[in-house]
Amino acid sequence: MTPLxxxxxxxxxYGGRIGxxxxxxxxxxxxxxxxxxxxGSGKSTLLNCLAGHLAxxxxxxxxxTRGEGPRDVLAMTEPERRMLGRTDWAFVHQxxxxxxxxxxxxxxxxxxxxxxxxxxHYGEIRAQAADWLARVEIAEGRIDDRPSAFSGxxxxxxxxxxxxxxxxxxxxxxxxTGGLDVSVQARLLDLIRGLVRRMGLSAIVVxxxxxxxxxxxxxxxxxxxxxVIETGLTDQVLDDPQAPYTQLLVSSVLQx
Amino acid sequence: xxxxxxxxxxLDEQTKRMIRRAILKGVAVPGYQVPFASRxxxxxxxxxTGGVQVTAAxxxxxxxxxxxxxxxxDTTNAVSIRKFFQKTAGVAVTERTAExxxxxxxxxxxxxxxxxxxxxxYQVPIPEPxxxxxxxxVETRKxxxxxxxxxxxxxxxxxxxxxxxxxxxxxxxxxxxxxxxMDPSPxxxxxxxxxxxxxxxxxxxxxxxxxxxxxxxTRVVSLDFEDHPFDPSKAAHPCALCGAEDSYxxxxxxxxxxxxxxxxxxxxxxxxxxxxxx
Ligand SMILES: Nc1ncnc2c1ncn2[C@@H]1O[C@H](COP(=O)(O)OP(=O)(O)OP(=O)(O)O)[C@@H](O)[C@H]1O
Ligand SMILES: [Mg+2]
Numbered sequence: 105m106t107p108l109x110x111x112x113x114x115x116x117x118y119g120g121r122i123g124x125x126x127x128x129x130x131x132x133x134x135x136x137x138x139x140x141x142x143x144g145s146g147k148s149t150l151l152n153c154l155a156g157h158l159a160x161x162x163x164x165x166x167x168x169t170r171g172e173g174p175r176d177v178l179a180m181t182e183p184e185r186r187m188l189g190r191t192d193w194a195f196v197h198q199x200x201x202x203x204x205x206x207x208x209x210x211x212x213x214x215x216x217x218x219x220x221x222x223x224x225h226y227g228e229i230r231a232q233a234a235d236w237l238a239r240v241e242i243a244e245g246r247i248d249d250r251p252s253a254f255s256g257x258x259x260x261x262x263x264x265x266x267x268x269x270x271x272x273x274x275x276x277x278x279x280x281t282g283g284l285d286v287s288v289q290a291r292l293l294d295l296i297r298g299l300v301r302r303m304g305l306s307a308i309v310v311x312x313x314x315x316x317x318x319x320x321x322x323x324x325x326x327x328x329x330x331x332v333i334e335t336g337l338t339d340q341v342l343d344d345p346q347a348p349y350t351q352l353l354v355s356s357v358l359q360x
Numbered sequence: 361x362x363x364x365x366x367x368x369x370x371l372d373e374q375t376k377r378m379i380r381r382a383i384l385k386g387v388a389v390p391g392y393q394v395p396f397a398s399r400x401x402x403x404x405x406x407x408x409t410g411g412v413q414v415t416a417a418x419x420x421x422x423x424x425x426x427x428x429x430x431x432x433x434d435t436t437n438a439v440s441i442r443k444f445f446q447k448t449a450g451v452a453v454t455e456r457t458a459e460x461x462x463x464x465x466x467x468x469x470x471x472x473x474x475x476x477x478x479x480x481x482y483q484v485p486i487p488e489p490x491x492x493x494x495x496x497x498v499e500t501r502k503x504x505x506x507x508x509x510x511x512x513x514x515x516x517x518x519x520x521x522x523x524x525x526x527x528x529x530x531x532x533x534x535x536x537x538x539x540x541x542m543d544p545s546p547x548x549x550x551x552x553x554x555x556x557x558x559x560x561x562x563x564x565x566x567x568x569x570x571x572x573x574x575x576x577x578t579r580v581v582s583l584d585f586e587d588h589p590f591d592p593s594k595a596a597h598p599c600a601l602c603g604a605e606d607s608y609x610x611x612x613x614x615x616x617x618x619x620x621x622x623x624x625x626x627x628x629x630x631x632x633x634x635x636x637x638x
Contacts, residue, residue: 182506183506183507186506186508190510205514208514208518209518209521209522211517211521212514212517212518212521215514215517216510216511216514217510219510219511219513219514219517220508220509220510220511221510224513224584224585224586225585225586225587226517226520226585226586226587226588227587229517230517230521247521248521248522
């Protein structure tokens with residue numbers, strides 16, 4: 105089997121400060137990889153380098169494209185990368201405001217990616233938008249409302265619908281449940297888990313919440329000071345952490 | 361003030377050459393917004409300083425100039441621009457579309473089909489069709505460069521979702537020669553089909569410092585959806601003065617009892633038809 109994503113030696117510094125350093129890993133089709141670590145450990149930097157939002161200083165990000173097989177994303181042209189960004193990839197931001205158009209209706213938000221890849225039939229676009237709103241449990245009657253009229257949890261679900269409507273194969277999520285209160289978080293996690301399983305999505309989920317990775321991730325990567333210090337199956341890492349830092353991380357959460 | 365106080369058509373030759381270079385680039389890349397160093401003109405922005413600079417760069421002494429504002433030659437704006445070039449360039453002027461070699465316009469395309477010998481210069485307030493959707497200039501430039509125009513259809517989608525149809529009636533976005541999405545300036549969408557023309561069409565935005573062009577016989581397609589095709593929409597009545605059924609009409613209030621009538625917005629077209637009928 106060909107890996108969906110293969111990352112080698114990815115490094116990004118901000119001036120003299122390390123963002124992430126020499127990160128390598130493989131993501132298999134249908135797999136969900138969790139990335140955990142304390143604040144400032146480089147999780148977002150890594151994710152943004154992978155998704156093409158940030159230019160890394162070194163490394164390779166090899167993605168198994170539909171048309172041409174494995175290709176280094178970093179060597180692609182900007183139009184090619186943008187095309188990937190609206191077809192095969194999805195990016196769910198922690199703050200829905202960063203991932204939604206707040207002045208466009210919910211239906212328009214979901215339809216945008218379809219139109220960006222050439223959909224030109226209003227009725228079909230709207231039907232797909234309605235279908236996706238239902239899948240993320242937003243009442244169909246809200247299709248013409250703007251996201252600013254939605255609760256935080258609804259906004260996050262709308263952002264997910266907007267991202268998944270083109271049937272991507274790889275989803276990047278940066279703290280998808282951050283900033284939401286606990287009951288809303290639980291419902292959202294359930295929803296994401298259902299979608300990921302049903303669509304057979306591969307995903308990379310950044311979080312500092314171990315409960316999130318316990319529920320979503322098949323495998324786990326622990327970061328500290330920009331480097332990966334431990335990887336393994338989620339249960340293994342959480343139940344039997346090897347690195348002292350991971351042990352601290354796990355125990356501090358268990359106590360909390 | 362006498363005409364001799366000015367260089368021909370007010371602008372100095374160096375400036376005109378700079379503007380001509382921008383025009384040539386615009387012609388070479390139809391629909392692409394070319395930046396240019398807009399000059400202060402002796403009239404306020406919003407009065408067509410972009411169009412005036414383009415016209416100044418195009419005019420030669422043999423030209424015959426027509427200036428219209430919303431289709432009419434006799435509005436303040438049209439009259440003052442026409443006078444400006446009479447004084448600074450000494451060119452002949454006309455109200456007859458067929459006789460003009462250069463036509464500067466605000467918000468209309470003449471009804472009479474233009475010819476290969478004519479240049480139509482538009483005054484443009486806001487050249488960026490994506491502006492109201494994406495406020496960042498850096499981002500809109502990138503979207504043009506990468507042909508990333510999904511957002512433009514999002515706007516039309518929103519129109520239909522809210523009003524049941526594409527409610528955009530002016531400045532209706534078009535795709536030029538299958539490549540650049542362009543704002544045709546605030547002409548009524550009724551005029552959009554006329555953007556495919558034998559004449560050279562030049563667009564000047566003074567405050568925003570942009571020039572763009574549609575060369576003769578360029579393909580210009582109004583954006584739409586398969587199930588909501590572009591409709592230039594025509595008023596249900598004929599012109600009350602000349603009886604034309606194919607022209608764009610203005611509503612005119614005729615008395616203070618709410619009486620109104622619909623007449624051609626293109627005054628020369630209307631007058632020409634009435635003359636021919638007389
Ligand atoms: N734009 C930036 N300029 C300079 N330094 C930055 C920038 N963004 C991140 N950093 C630094 O890079 C390191 C990694 O930051 P990053 O945001 O990737 O961490 P994180 O793991 O996502 O943290 P958090 O959990 O707080 O979101 C930190 O030391 C941070 O201060
Ligand atoms: Mg972060």
